[in-house]
Amino acid sequence: MTDISMHLNTDEIELWAQGLLPAARAMHLADCSLCRVEAERERKVILQLVQLPKFAPSAGFADRVMAQVKVHAPSGDWTA
Ligand SMILES: [Zn+2]
Structure with missing residues (x-):
């Protein structure tokens, strides 16, 4: 059974x-709200990392990450 009250780990x-x-x-x-703050911060870091050539193993990887981030974070709407 998953305890949904547990905070997300990294x-x-x-x-x-x-x-x-x-x-x-x-x-x-x-x-x-605590986890949302952490998640937003992590997402921004990842977005910055994938835009740096030295952190992008391949164009395909960056494209996949960017596509998923866009799908799951449409204009910061957390109710969806
Ligand atoms: Zn939490």
């Missing part, structure tokens, strides 16, 4: 930024 925030976070944990994120 691994889970990373998964969220990649669009891979399980729905049960995403529900906590939608409810928890």
